[in-house]
Amino acid sequence: MSEFTVSGAYVLASCRYPYRSDVVVPRDDSPNRARDKGSSVHGMIANYINSGAVPEDGGPTFDCARAWIDANKKASWVAEPAYAWDPATDAARLLGVDINREYEARGKLPHEVGGSLDVASIEGDTVYVYEFGTGFDIEHKLAQLRLQCLVAARAHRVSMAVGQLVRFRDEGAYPGIPVTFGEFELAAIAGEFAEYLAEVPGSEPTPGEHCKRCNVAPICPVGRALIEQILPASALVKHQWGLEIQSADHAAWLLEQTRLIVAAADQVKNAVRAYVPEGGIKLSDGSMLIEGVRHVPRFDKGKALTLARGLGATEEQIDRCSYMASESSGVRVQKAPKAKVRKPRAA
Numbered sequence: 060m061s062e063f064t065v066s067g068a069y070v071l072a073s074c075r076y077p078y079r080s081d082v083v084v085p086r087d088d089s090p091n092r093a094r095d096k097g098s099s100v101h102g103m104i105a106n107y108i109n110s111g112a113v114p115e116d117g118g119p120t121f122d123c124a125r126a127w128i129d130a131n132k133k134a135s136w137v138a139e140p141a142y143a144w145d146p147a148t149d150a151a152r153l154l155g156v157d158i159n160r161e162y163e164a165r166g167k168l169p170h171e172v173g174g175s176l177d178v179a180s181i182e183g184d185t186v187y188v189y190e191f192g193t194g195f196d197i198e199h200k201l202a203q204l205r206l207q208c209l210v211a212a213r214a215h216r217v218s219m220a221v222g223q224l225v226r227f228r229d230e231g232a233y234p235g236i237p238v239t240f241g242e243f244e245l246a247a248i249a250g251e252f253a254e255y256l257a258e259v260p261g262s263e264p265t266p267g268e269h270c271k272r273c274n275v276a277p278i279c280p281v282g283r284a285l286i287e288q289i290l291p292a293s294a295l296v297k298h299q300w301g302l303e304i305q306s307a308d309h310a311a312w313l314l315e316q317t318r319l320i321v322a323a324a325d326q327v328k329n330a331v332r333a334y335v336p337e338g339g340i341k342l343s344d345g346s347m348l349i350e351g352v353r354h355v356p357r358f359d360k361g362k363a364l365t366l367a368r369g370l371g372a373t374e375e376q377i378d379r380c381s382y383m384a385s386e387s388s389g390v391r392v393q394k395a396p397k398a399k400v401r402k403p404r405a406a
């Protein structure tokens with residue numbers, strides 16, 4: 060199951076399926092430069108806000124973020140506070156600061172939703188929430204910001220929340236317009252997300268723009284059905300190595316694999332032969348690894364022909380010593396002939 064956290068607000072609002080308990084989320088260890096850069100900049104910003112630490116080479120995005128933070132930071136700012144929100148009671152609590160999203164380890168209960176904020180700051184009866192981004196896609200960040208504001212307001216027991224999205228790029232900082240949520244709006248957000256979460260069990264995939272943010276997309280049944288429509292079924296067949304041949308295509312595939320394996324085995328045999336010196340090499344148990352040599356008599360056709368001609372055999376008599384034999388040259392794939400394309404005649 061992809062456990063729902065506050066950062067999944069955008070996908071959950073449109074599709075509940077990824078959060079079903081029976082949906083297994085595939086691991087994604089693929090390199091992603093944009094994601095890695097975003098995480099690194101977020102880490103440096105959090106450190107800078109909480110401890111004033113400046114990395115040796117933060118890069119231009121961090122430098123722009125730092126300049127914006129220096130101009131706007133208040134003493135009450137806390138970076139990376141982490142919370143647990145209970146959708147049933149609409150109550151929340153602070154789990155800790157900079158806990159690396161390890162919500163369970165800090166006491167989040169199974170029925171609670173975990174979430175971290177880039178910055179929270181309490182001023183009077185209002186919590187100010189900042190969400191930082193380094194990419195262009197801000198729609199999901201805005202969805203997340205609404206839920207973040209609710210969770211922070213409930214945890215700090217304030218009746219108002221102001222959320223602001225700030226994008227940092229190499230060229231500068233781009234603050235969005237702050238959005239204010241009063242008591243009425245916060246209660247509406249709480250009801251909305253409690254309803255979404257109640258709809259998760261048994262839900263079906265609902266495709267749309269949000270799919271690009273979904274981490275179960277590689278195994279989504281809707282996506283798979285579409286791929287099967289676009290690609291021929293044969294292109295999706297994953298052949299297995301073995302003695303049981305399932306189809307002609309499977310047989311051709313096996314043949315290609317045996318060639319690869321034989322070629323690899325030949326290379327290894329050649330490497331071993333090159334390693335063993337003439338006279339052999341002693342093994343740890345005292346036996347010898349040695350190249351064997353056997354002497355076998357071979358028939359020399361050239362010498363036989365010279366002898367036959369020397370004894371007066373004619374070419375016709377020699378020809379009559381040969382006969383046509385048929386033997387297998389092995390199974391191979393014969394490519395289908397290409398359809399001829401006629402060139403249009405010049406007018």
Ligand code: SF4
Binds near residue numbers: 075077264269279281
């Ligand atoms: S990829 Fe599938 S499961 Fe994910 S959001 Fe889209 S429809 Fe829902």
